[in-house]
Amino acid sequence: MAMIVSACGKKEDNNASNASGGEDKVYRFATDAQYPPMESMDKDKIVGFDVDFLDAVMQEAGLKYELKNVAWEALLTSVQQGTEFDGGISAMSITDERKETYDFSPAYFESTNMILIKEGSTIANALDLKDKKVAVQIGTTADTLMSDIMGKGSKDLKRFESNTLAIMELDNNGVDAVVADIAVVQEYLRNNPNAKVKGILDRDNFESEYYGIAFPKGSELRAKLEPAVKKVLESDKYKEIYAKWIGGEPDLTGVLNQK
């Protein structure tokens, strides 16, 4: 592989040039806006829980920012590299594996994976899926969980680019179930009351997951935003945002207990 020439070691050093003019720096965030209600496109605007939450956090921290729509797999890579973006907010569950690649903000949302199946299905929990066909979005915790249960080389585990395509596959009888974030599944059920599908939880096999804002390793922005995130979590603004996008009252006991 001697032909590989790449950016060895040099990361763009934004902080040095902004030592004095810190307030003018516009921080760049990425999100994969194909994930309602957390983030999605409304014509040419990105909207969603994460959008409003990030706005609240950046306002609290008094920092300028911009948010771009980036495809999921590209987002994972570019946030890791840290040259194009300073952070990523995209319903990203904090996992030990991911902590090796990213620094995370404090947890800001509790989630779990849910199984979406057709109405007549006999599937009752995640283990029932072992010999079935399942669709997930590639690179999500659903992907990791199902790869563990079904084996990562399983031809019956179909990794799609987005949950939209995964759900279409279920629609067209290509798989028996889709495993995805509860927020995504519930949003789909809400928007498709005639779809003849149902969602089931499996608290035994799918543990609670907590979303965090992802930063490249060694990020200074992460430290800057930590107090802001904590402040917003305890504020009424959070309840407002939650009620608007998810509905009802948030239960933050799990979230606040995360280290």
Place this chain on the structure above:
Amino acid sequence: MCLVSDFNFHIIEDYFSLFMEGTILTIELSIAGIILGSLLGLAIAFGNMSRRWYLHLPTQGYIHLFRGTPLLLQILIVHFGLVAQVLGRTDAIVAAIVALALNSAAYTAEIFRAGIQSIDKGQTEAALSLGMTRGQAMRHIVLPQAIKRMIPAFGNEFIVLIKDSSLVAIITAPELMYWTRSAAAQYSKVWEPYLFAALVYLVLTYSMSKLLKFVERKM
């Protein structure tokens, strides 16, 4: 991210058998796409060259449609809109072959037409004057001469098709690109699997061009 020292061969080791399975499927899909696409393309070329409007117009339309829309969209439409409706369920491999063949046919149709029309009319006239029918003239005189001229263009199309087959990862056909993305997602590392995949595609396309050079010399 210092690439050379950090290159994690472990990822490639871990996924190697899946990459090889995927490569085999890539080769199979490409061969199927090439053969079916060429056969269909030949038929469409004749339809396009015909003066009968009911042959000419639909085939012209076909060529415009399949050359004029992105293959990615064609794959999605064939997978969800065509195969799933016909079979009652999805089948990624069938959809992949159908999409690649339909797309390739539009391009090969034009390659055939260019090759056939480049043969001097005198050849056909001579054949007819010897008592051959138009069909015999085409089969025994024109096509054999034309094919030799078409080989470089076919080479282009076949090589493009091998690379285009990587798009079917989006409907989760388990070819090379699909496993490449799975490896990248599992390990959160893109360079190792992507560069390895690039190397494999290079080997495949290089072999294809070598094969076609050999065929061209033999004609």
